[in-house]
Each structure stands twice: as structure tokens, then as C-alpha cells.
Amino acid sequence: MLMTMDLSITSCMDLLQVQPPDLVRHSKNVSTLAVLLSMAAGCPSATQERIRVGSLLHDIGKQFVPGRILNKQGKLAPVELLNIQEHAWLGYAHLTNFTSDATVLQTVLYHHERWNGTGYPYGLQGESIPLEARICSLADVWDALVTDRCYRSAWNDTQAIELIWAGAGSLFDPLLTSQFLGILEEYRSEPEPPLPLPIKPVSENATVASAMGPSAQSMEDGI
Ligand SMILES: [Fe+2]
Numbered sequence: 610m611l612m613t614m615d616l617s618i619t620s621c622m623d624l625l626q627v628q629p630p631d632l633v634r635h636s637k638n639v640s641t642l643a644v645l646l647s648m649a650a651g652c653p654s655a656t657q658e659r660i661r662v663g664s665l666l667h668d669i670g671k672q673f674v675p676g677r678i679l680n681k682q683g684k685l686a687p688v689e690l691l692n693i694q695e696h697a698w699l700g701y702a703h704l705t706n707f708t709s710d711a712t713v714l715q716t717v718l719y720h721h722e723r724w725n726g727t728g729y730p731y732g733l734q735g736e737s738i739p740l741e742a743r744i745c746s747l748a749d750v751w752d753a754l755v756t757d758r759c760y761r762s763a764w765n766d767t768q769a770i771e772l773i774w775a776g777a778g779s780l781f782d783p784l785l786t787s788q789f790l791g792i793l794e795e796y797r798s799e800p801e802p803p804l805p806l807p808i809k810p811v812s813e814n815a816t817v818a819s820a821m822g823p824s825a826q827s828m829e830d831g832i
Contacts (some may be wrong), residue, residue, distance in 0.1 A: 620707055621662055621665065621666065624666060624669055624704075624707070625665055625666065625669075627672055628668070628669070628671070628672065632668060632671065635668070635752055635753070635756065636664070636665050636666070636667065636668060637665065638748075638752040639664045639665075639667060639745065639748040639749050639752050640661050640662075640664040640665040640748075641748075641796065642664075642747075642748035642751060642752065642789075642792075642796055643660050643661065643663075643664035643716075643744050643745050643748040644657050644660060644661045644664075645792045645795060645796055646744045646747060646748060646785065646788060646789050646792055647660045647741075647744055648792075649788040649789075649791060649792050650740070650744065650785060650788055652740075656712060656741070659710055659712035659713055659716075659741070660712060660716060660741045660744060660745070662710075662713050663710075663712055663713040663714070663715070663716025663717055663741055663745065664716060664720075664744075664745045664748060664749075666700065666704060666713070666716075666717055667700070667716055667717050667720045667745050667749060668696060668700065669700040669703060669704060669717065670695070670696035670697060670698065670699035670700025670701070670702075670703060670717070671693075671696045671700070673695075673696065673699045673700075673703070674692055674693055674695070674696050674699075675692070678692050678693060679693065680759050681759070681760075682759050682760050683760075694721070694729045694730065695730075697717065697718055697719070697720060697721050697729065697730050698718060698730050700717045700718075701714055701717045701718035704717055712739075712741050715739040715741055715742055716739075716741045716742050716744075716745045718730070718742070719731075719733065719738055719739055719742030720742050720745040720746050720749055721746065722738040722742060722743075722746065723746070723779075723780045723781070724738070724743070724778065724779060724780055724781055724782055724783075725779045725780065727780075728746075735782075736782075738782075743781070743782045743785055744785060746781065747773065747781055747782075747785060747786065747789045748789075750772075750773065750776075750780075750781075751769060751773060751789070751793075754768070754769040754772060754773075755769050766793075770790060770793070773786060773789065773790065774786065774790065
């Protein structure tokens with residue numbers, strides 16, 4: 610059963626600060642991009658704020674994944690890949706202790722779903738993936754690509770744009786992809802975003818997927 614506590618600015622930022630600095634930086638970048646994309650997609654301002662918070666916390670579940678796996682430089686064993694993929698569901702489960710806001714929770718739970726059904730944890734396809742998660746996934750992949758990772762160097766913008774564009778209609782919502790590429794120029798000159806506004810629970814009965822357990826797919830993380 611979901612709790613109905615507000616996810617206040619303070620608790621949101623407290624939750625974020627338990628993350629390593631590089632993950633905090635990534636989360637802030639993803640949040641900024643996701644808000645810009647939600648604006649381009651025509652989301653109401655209240656929804657934009659919920660997407661801002663959900664995107665800030667999208668990887669909160671990584672605190673439950675062993676660091677030796679998260680930071681492993683070699684190829685991941687299948688069980689290690691499953692451990693990493695569980696962060697989406699673990700983050701969702703953790704956040705239910707703080708909020709019942711469906712947009713926030715769905716952003717976290719579904720941010721690794723892919724348009725063609727090859728994502729995780731549930732392999733949802735197309736518009737069955739909540740809009741907020743489709744928005745977050747584009748921002749997430751972009752920032753991951755243009756950032757140095759322990760297993761590869763950062764891609765340049767041209768390479769990243771080509772990969773994102775190539776994923777339109779397969780990995781990503783095609784309409785959102787074109788809107789995303791349109792806002793990149795604005796993002797590059799975007800100042801530090803303001804802190805998120807407090808979130809009020811949408812309803813006592815906010816729901817996400819009926820199936821709750823992780824069902825990691827045997828697919829590559831890719832990012
Ligand atoms: Fe993630």
C-alpha cells in the first residue's frame with residue numbers, strides 16, 4: 610500500500626545527497642533536460658514539476674546496488690547485469706516510503722523501458738510506457754552518452770545526436786525524440802535550474818504497474 614507523505618524539497622534533496630557526486634550531477638542534468646522536454650511536449654506546469662522531481666530521483670535505487678558492480682570496468686556477468694537493472698524497481702519501492710505521486714514513481718520505475726519493448730523492468734512498449742518515463746529515458750541516455758563512464762569515454766555531441774536519432778521509433782518515442790533534439794540547443798545555454806517545488810500526492814490510489822517484482826530482461830544496458 611502506498612503511503613501519502615509529501616516529497617518535500619528537503620526530503621527530495623536529502624534523498625539525492627546520499628548518492629555519489631557524479632550521480633548527483635547526472636541526476637541534475639537529466640532533470641533539467643527532462644523539464645525542457647516536458648515543456649516542449651506540452652505538459653502542464655504541475656506535471657513538469659513532478660517530472661523534475663522524478664528525474665532528479667530516477668537512479669535513487671542505485672544506492673542498493675553494490676558499488677563494485679556499479680563501477681565495474683569489465684564486462685558484467687549476467688547476475689551483475691540483473692543487479693543493476695533492479696535499481697529501477699528498488700528506487701521505486703524506496704520512494705513509496707516518501708510519496709504516492711504517480712508521476713514521480715512512474716518516472717523512476719519505468720525510465721529504462723524502451724519504445725520497442727526491449728527495456729526493463731517490464732518490457733513495456735510504445736505509449737504503454739508512461740510519458741514521464743519516456744521523457745526521462747531520453748534525457749538519461751543523452752547525459753550518459755556525453756559523460757565519461759568507468760568503461761568508456763564520453764561521446765561528442767555529434768555522435769550522441771546520431772545515436773539518439775537512430776533510436777527514434779525503436780528505443781525512443783519518435784515524436785519525443787524530434788522534440789528532444791530540438792531543445793538541445795536551449796539546454797546547452799541553460800543556467801542552473803531552481804530547486805523543485807514541493808510535491809503533493811496526486812491521490813490515495815496512485816498506481817503504477819500491477820506487477821511489482823523485478824523481471825530484468827536478458828538485454829544489454831547499452832549505456
Ligand atoms: Fe537508471
